[in-house]
Amino acid sequence: TLSLAIPLGRNLQGFVQHSWLDGKGSAELQLQGSAARNRLDWRVIASGGDDPGDLVDAFARWDGARADVSARIIHADGSTGFQAQLAQSLVAMGGGLHLAGRIDDGFTIAEVGQPRVRVALENRVVGRTGASGRLLLSDLQSYLPNTISIDPLDLPLDASVAATTARVAPRSGAGMVTRFDVRRAHSAIVMVVRSDGTPPPPGAMVRLVGQAFEAPMGYGGEIFVRGLQAGENRLDIAWRDGSCRVRFRAALPEGLPRWGPYRCEP
Numbered sequence: 001t002l003s004l005a006i007p008l009g010r011n012l013q014g015f016v017q018h019s020w021l022d023g024k025g026s027a028e029l030q031l032q033g034s035a036a037r038n039r040l041d042w043r044v045i046a047s048g049g050d051d052p053g054d055l056v057d058a059f060a061r062w063d064g065a066r067a068d069v070s071a072r073i074i075h076a077d078g079s080t081g082f083q084a085q086l087a088q089s090l091v092a093m094g095g096g097l098h099l100a101g102r103i104d105d106g107f108t109i110a111e112v113g114q115p116r117v118r119v120a121l122e123n124r125v126v127g128r129t130g131a132s133g134r135l136l137l138s139d140l141q142s143y144l145p146n147t148i149s150i151d152p153l154d155l156p157l158d159a160s161v162a163a164t165t166a167r168v169a170p171r172s173g174a175g176m177v178t179r180f181d182v183r184r185a186h187s188a189i190v191m192v193v194r195s196d197g198t199p200p201p202p203g204a205m206v207r208l209v210g211q212a213f214e215a216p217m218g219y220g221g222e223i224f225v226r227g228l229q230a231g232e233n234r235l236d237i238a239w240r241d242g243s244c245r246v247r248f249r250a251a252l253p254e255g256l257p258r259w260g261p262y263r264c265e266p
Helices: none
Strands: 002-009 012-021 024-035 040-049 055-063 068-076 079-087 089-093 096-100 106-111 118-121 124-128 134-140 146-150 159-161 165-168 175-179 182-184 187-194 205-208 213-216 222-226 231-239 242-250 258-264
Touching: 089 106, 089 175, 096 134, 106 146, 118 134, 124 134, 165 175, 187 231, 187 242, 205 222, 213 222, 222 231, 242 258
Parallel strands: 106 175, 187 258
Antiparallel strands: 002 012, 012 024, 024 040, 040 055, 055 068, 068 079, 089 096, 106 134, 118 124, 118 146, 146 165, 159 182, 187 222, 205 213, 205 231, 231 242
């Protein structure tokens, strides 16, 4: 028997084998590969020789987000057979119904509260949240910590999130809801000037009193402020050689308005 494995590409491999028995030879050729980030696996086998009974066997499997599909065709001794399989799971959890492929181990529903947000499992993007702001993630390892994360760049500009990463450990064959505390924080670009009409220096630290917001001052006295409240708001601004405070009253903004200039007093 003579065998040879041939790498044909990043996700493609060939295999050739030739055998001799009692003076008769037979050969087998096999190709196998994967595509679509390893969600599609396929294999083709062809064999024949001096004896009658050639064989062709083709198999493909798709590991989809909503269904697992496999198909196989076998041609041998003049006959052809076909086999297909479809596997799906319907999960009722987290206030909704979720359709997925076959679930063999633990799973979780990522609840973000915002649509079209990318969700990753162990730093590999699995998909985006739907209109309900949720996404079902399967293939979690039971009883072990699994890292679930969301992409904050997909959140609205006026949204804030306490943590973009969570670690969960579901039981075998069980699921859980992983909630990300995403809140809409009213924001605006506020322009500030000192009593002499000049802006505070760039890099001065700006703190919104009563809120967990702190950020450096931009150029021209402009600062992006998140967490504004209806009514009076106060900013404390400090830099190496001085400090000042500014108070202003505003209604809750829609979108990202530009307010000011407001005078900042020592």
